[in-house]
Amino acid sequence: MASKSINELHFLLIPYLAPGHTIPMIDMAKLLAQQPDVTVTVVTTPLNAVRYGPVLNKPGLPVGFLQLPFPAMEVGLPEGCESLDALPSPDLALKFADAVDMLQSKLEQCFKTLSPPPSCIVSDKYLPWTADTADKYQLPRVIFDGMSCFKQLCDHNLYESKVFDGLPESETFVVPGLPDRIELTRSQLPVEFNPSTHTTSERLERVRETVLRSVGIVINSFEELEQEYVNEYKKLKGGKVWCIGPLSLCTYNDKAQRGKIASISEQQCMEWLDSHPHGLVVYACLGSVSRVNPMQLIELGLGLEASDHPFIWVIRDREVEQWIVESGFEERVKDRGLLIRGWAPQLSILSHPSIGGFLTHCGWNSILEGVCSCVPMITWPQFAEQFLNEKLVVQVLGTGVGVGAQFVVHWGEEEKFGVKMKSVDVKKAILKVMDSGIEGIERRKKAKELGKIANRAIEEGGSSHMNLKLLIQQIRDMNLHRSYSG
Known part of the structure; x- marks a missing residue:
């Protein structure tokens, strides 16, 4: 029995309360x-448990929620604001961050009720307080940043x-030390280097410091997508980098349930798409929190x-x-044209x-x-790390065409910038991607091959599947060491 208890692992996952962070x-x-x-x-919190519960509510799946009451009204937020996308105004973002920080004490109050005891904490990068909780209970803490190794390496350099x-702001420079020549401007940099009114430099520095204290980082990517960047980032992190994605493929049979209840049924979307020729429809969606x-x-x-x-x-x-x-x-x-108001079954649409x-x-x-x-x-791209992601897609992977966006529009500051991209820019980029000439054919060929590799990565023996096994073994080894030394 003793050996069985040592082998059993309990992962405590703590996501940031925003769709793009919680869903993966x-x-x-x-x-x-x-x-x-x-x-x-x-x-998570009660409303988020209801929101994301359907994907996890499967017979025999040993996973559940620890629901912590969210102190919205204590910091001056409206009741029910338990996710970043529920805020009525971006001006409340700092109050929301304060409320999220207050979850630390609520978690620690019920920590001893967790059974079996946690073996490790896997925390979102933007929850720096989890580092102190991990230290308090002498647990290994792994960071989940939900970004690519390309982005991590750019940030570090x-x-x-x-x-x-x-x-x-508009002068280009080359990001040093990368396998490819990547040019940016200051106005395209993520918030860590391009301050926003809705975060603070102190908080961002605290995030950076606690990331360095982690035992490693889980990446939502697959190695073949960005192999050279994975290799370089592993060198920086002493090998403690585990690419286990694409995580969206892990819920392939629950495509329509991810995030929120869609405002249109999956069947309606499929019937509409079935009525249009293959490869000719454009799907346009600018994310869950973009304003x-x-x-x-x-x-x-x-x-x-x-x-x-058709679109x-x-x-x-x-x-x-x-x-x-x-x-x-x-x-x-x-x-x-099919217009979808609110949440869309994006995975189902894209796979048609x-x-x-x-x-x-x-x-x-x-x-x-x-x-x-x-x-x-x-x-x-709109804000955060999205201009870096564009560089990866357009320049490194060769599977995209930009509309020509030139600078970050920080979340909540959209009115300062007005209209920068015209309909003609959008039309031009669409026509270039959908073009049936040599460039268009080559772009589609690359996209198709990457998709096949992504699906192979999560299968038995694939790179992401192997990395998941290595992550679990790393935590098992650390727990064995703790049990022997303790």
């Missing part, structure tokens, strides 16, 4: 719980070199219309809804053979979903 960790929870002698608990210091200026969204709609391609457009803006009605847009495109292009904000989850579905991309 829910996928990871399911993946881990399918392995022998592994139990998983996801730490930018931080160490400060190559952008003193440069004008694009309404006038800029109208230019997107006009660009989709002008492309003459699906996911809309979450009331002002744009009003324009759609008043301008006659929906009537004009009714035969070739009629989809020939994905217009995306370049969030990493969306990038991976596009890759897994063998779909070329029209890239329109």
Whole structure:
């Protein structure tokens, strides 16, 4: 019996409370719980447990939620704001971060009720307090950043070199020490190097410091996608890097259940797509938390219309809804345009053979979903690390075309920037991706091959499957060491 208790592992997963952070960790929870002698608990709040529960509610799957009451009203948030995308205004982002920090004491109050005792903590990068909790209970802590090794390596080299210091915002520079020549401007850098009003430098430095204290990092990617960058990043981290993705493939049979209940049924989407030729439909979605200026969204709609391609457009803006009605847009495109209000079953849509292009904000989850579905991309980065993701897709992988976005529009500061991309820019990028000439054929060929490799990576014997085994063995070895030394 003693040997069995040593072999059993209990992973405590603590995601950040935002869809782009929580969804891949829910996928990871399911993946881990399918392995022998592994139990998983996801730490979240009551409303998020309801939101993400359907994917994990499977017979015989040893995974559950530890639900912590969210102190929304204690910090001045409206009741029910338990996820970043539920905030009525970005101005409340710092209060939301304070409320998330308060979950530390709530977790520790019920830590001893967890059975079996946790073997490790897998924490989102942006929950630095979990480092102190891990130290308090003498547990190994693994970071989940949900980004690529390309992004991690760029961040490290930018931080160490400060190559952008003193440069004008629009002047290009080369990111040093990368396998490829990647040029950026200061205005395209993520928030760590390009401050926003909705975070603080102190918090970001605390994040960086606690990442360095972790025993390693789990990456939602697969090695073949970015092999040279994986190799270089492993050198930096002493080999403690585990690429176990694409995590979206781990819930392939639950495609329509990820995130929220979709505002349109999967069947309706499939029937609409079935009525259109293979490879000719454009799917346009700018993410779950992007807050694009309404006038800029109208230019997107006009660009989709002008492309003459059938399209699906996911809309979450009331002002744009009003324009759609008043301008006659929906009537004009009714035969070739499907408008989805709210949450869309994105994985189901992207995997349909009629989809020939994905217009995306370049969030990493969306990038991976596009890759897994063998779909070329029209890239329109908005904020955070999305310009780095665009560089990977367009320059390194060669599976995308940019609309021409030039600078980060920080979340919550959209009104400062107005309209920068015109409908003609959108149309031009769409037509280039959907082109049937030599470049278009080559781009689709690369996208198809990457999709096949992604699916092989998670199968038995694939690179991600092997890395998952190595991660579990690492935690098992550390727990054996603790039991013998303790």
